[in-house]
Amino acid sequence: MENHEIPYSRIGWDYYLFDDVPTVYGKNIRTLIKWNKQAIIDDHGKKYLDKIPKYVGFTCVPSHLDYQRVIGNRFNQYHPISHKPKKGSINNTISFINHLFGEQYLLALDYLQILFTMPVQHLPILCLVSNERNTGKSTFLKWLKIIYEENATFIESNSFQSQFNTDWAGKLLGLMDETLFNQEEITEKLKYLSTSNTQKLEAKGKDRVEIYIFIKFIICTNNEYNFIKIDEFSERFWVRKINRLKHQKTEMLEDLKEEIPAFLHFLTQRKLSTRKQSRMWFSFEQIKTKAFTRLVQNNKSRVEKELASILYMIMERLEMEEIQLCPYDAVDLVYRSRIKTSQNEMRRILKRNWKLTNQTNSCWYEKFSLWQDGDIQSKKTKGRYFTVTREFLITNFDDFDDN
Template identity: 35%
Template sequence: MVTHRLYLINLAKKWEVTFSPLKDTKMPIESTPIPESVPSYFQQRLTQLAITPELNELTAASFTDDYARQTFPIFSENLSGDILIRYAGINGWKSFFKGKSQEAAYVRTRLHPSRCTNGMPKYLTPRGAGTEVFFPPTILEAYHQATELKTLVVTEGEFKAFKACMHGLACVGVQGIHNTHEKDPNGGNTLNTELQAVIRQCQVKNLIFLLDNDCLTVEYDEDKDLAKRPTLFYSAVRNFREYTKHLECDVYFAHLNPERPEKGIDDLFCEQADKVPQIVEELLKFKLKNPYFFIENVTDKSLKKLKSYFGIDNAESFYSKYEEVLTDKKFRFNGYFYQYNGLELKRLVSDAINNFVRIGDDYYEAYQKPNKEERMETVFDKRKKVTITDDYGKDAHLFIKRYKGFCLVPSHHNYRREINQCYNTYYPLSHQPQAGSYENSLNLLKHIFGDKLEFALDYMQLLYQRPAQLLPILLLQSKERETGKSTFGQWLRDIFESNSVKLGNADLQGDFNSAFVEKLLIVVDETSLEKKATSEAIKRMSTEVGKVIVKKKSVAEYETDWIGKFVFCTNNVGTSLYIGKGETRYAVFTVPPFPKEKKDPHMQQKLREEIPAFLHFLLNRELHYPQKGRMYFDFEVYKTNELDEAIDANISVVEREIRNYIQDCFDTWPYLKELSFTAKDLADELKDNSKFIDRVALVRSLKNDLEYTPTPTSTRYQFYSLKAFSIVPDDFSPVSRVGKCYCIHREIWEIGKVQIPEPPPELPF
């Protein structure tokens, strides 16, 4: 049997004499004219490696014909400038199945450097194919001739393996340091079966797992776990040792000297062409250290020592190994943060961890989020524990402040985040009161509230100084646009920041209320909420002094304190909200349009700039009105004609007809002191007026709207019929009847009657 060393040297000499550019006297220069154009990436790479067309050819068994052999170049070029690497194995050209039946050649692609952008990898493996071992022609020939290869090198990359074999060093290439294995029938991992066959057939005694010179390189990045890279190299060496334990050979781990500029063995052979025999000889001596390599027998080496070599056994070892890179920087190792303080290595945690809290069993993060105007707003979002540990270290959660639960305690002066082990979800304001001009703020309030300016100032002062105080519902209305309503609403939001929210009509009528139920200020623009049920819910919340239920999608309901104040802005005068008779919770104001000479496109920005001065004014101002009720103000303070008009506009058709009928009766018979009628009488009188009127609707309206009840027993009464009077006014007389009648006294009616607005005239078409 030919010895491996002599065989490879003779084969390398044969290549040299015929094709090698290393010996100028034997290279057929005339047969390889230099192209006039710039060489392609493929040409540059093969020229650099001294791979000639003859060396690049391989004849192997066809995978399409059991009796044929085919010749192909191992390295070729596609139209995109990429290098195609055709694989051959111990049984011939390699193939894989594309889908269930279509068999194709196994060709790996080395992308052109210009295409390796935006995270694109350098190499592409055929889609649907697994990883394979690259066997250069000399290794395949040695296998088929059963030539002894005492030492076999396994390294990452086809070019490295090919170049090593060109210089008499038996070498195979893998597609990654972790791709030396394949799955065994039991679901475990085993060394690639073809590689095992080569090792046995060629009687390999020494296996060298060769890495590049950067396997001990760490690039500093504060956000990345620096232990991951050396751990990957360690695990690759460990796994290779495990996969080869059943083979009768010694296993060595080697890498190029980190102090040298050449990264891989192909670079080393190219840059040190005149020293190639010496380089190969140094590697095969298996000495621990030499000018070109570090090499060590790891067949029986303990994993602890192997970890220590890569510096990953502990943080101190890691810092010592890579001290030149780390110096006094904060770095992350195995999920934890460390920093050398000049005396010792200390474990620490990022300052950003202070933005996290644990409430009960859940984690939350407070951070600044830009709005559409790129102004920052504080938000509070739920986070997973694994996300926090991934970003800040395995023990980061140990540095997070813990609370028993949530609380909602509004305050703008003596703010406390933690109250009795509970996390206060109310946000502190970023504004600091400071003396200055607030002229624009005052002018806006004068424009919006007119002669009710003191009420407006007290309202703003109570919002700021006593945020838990119940306050009237503000309704700002106008038929015209650009009156300042929306400007006022946004100004309130700018003042109270994340404690305020702007809603649409649908948000108040939906099933979930988590968007607003814990806010101090709820601003609703373009209000149109005519449904009585919605208005009733708003009224109920506006005077709530206890708890309300928070309804959030996909989250269990829970209770919280209600601190909300509603501000509605609308162009639907009189019809935006249902406001019933006797309502005292609404402060309704009609806002006039701005005079043209006072319109200012920069008003919103000016108001923002005045916030510190305006808050300073509110902080030092005395309240104008004393507290009189649950909503602080006496109703007369904010009562307006607009409220009466809004109430009148919400009178139902049935109630309107009843009131008109009663008034018409008293106007028709001035001497009449008492008007009596039954529900049937009234139904007969009004049945032609509206399709909504029937006896049931009349009884309901008399009871609920007018608060009238019939006599408990049947009684005799005089019925005055407007229908009968309209037919024979000159010969009319009341009819005496018996029944449970409603009795309306003129004096009481005149005192409590509501002015009924006339219905709109009918259109002429």
């Protein structure tokens, strides 16, 4: 165990100093700082080295209820949090969570409870979005940083473009405020990290080392519609639109901070409202929101939106629940709107984006054509058609939702 009378440790071949670093929140965080062996000798004498605890190397095992500084003969890099659960009032905290999560309030409590009691469990990428000010989004990130201290870190989007990842490796939370992921490969990396168990740790001048990762990402942004590129099948994302606070309190963060011990006690006592449904605990249906659908809709191409609009219009006018078409039919339909595309793009939209399967054999179906005056005509033809339903369009395109 860590000897507080000896503020040093030798881990592997290197020496480290335990230092209590003051923070802006009025608390000191015990931090491990790489130290010079000769400096220790100069300050305490050579025999002092024999008193320093020695460990083979590092490990990183998160725990908030049964924390161990030393596991086997390795030093645990995960930081113990200073808050101790203690029974008390949590009125401000409950009100704040209810404001952010509304009808998904119980899911939010489950998310926070799992984060505290089961830190290695994968959780969805939580995205709090709003183009309004004074919503509490940034306060939520600051509050989590205060709770988890050195185990939570603020990350900028360009961190995912760098080959080095020591700034977030071994962290429980990656917090991102006003972040824009405008490259698809960054989105894919974010999705991969949220469900992976291991990752190669890279630092300048050092060999790559495989480490266990358990980081959860939380994104807050004022850009509701295109801060990240995802599709309707991105089951890892929990997107919530946050409204403006009805009563803005200048001391809100301080009030939340005061209730942290009581809230952690509450999390250890309550019963989860959900059972594990997926590797990220929650099912896609549980966390899917209108904000998610709007985000996906905005990420769709002009061709895709126009095709969906035309198909829905045909179904509405002819009182149909589904329509059959082949890629070349789709090209012809959007061409009437002066949008040029190709059969390959339409096939990609129908198969990859919409996840539809065409007929294995050429079959008869009713082909629809749209004329310049808005008239709809149909004729029987044969082809390996796809079937698009009204329900599919309403579910995946926000413009057609009457609710």
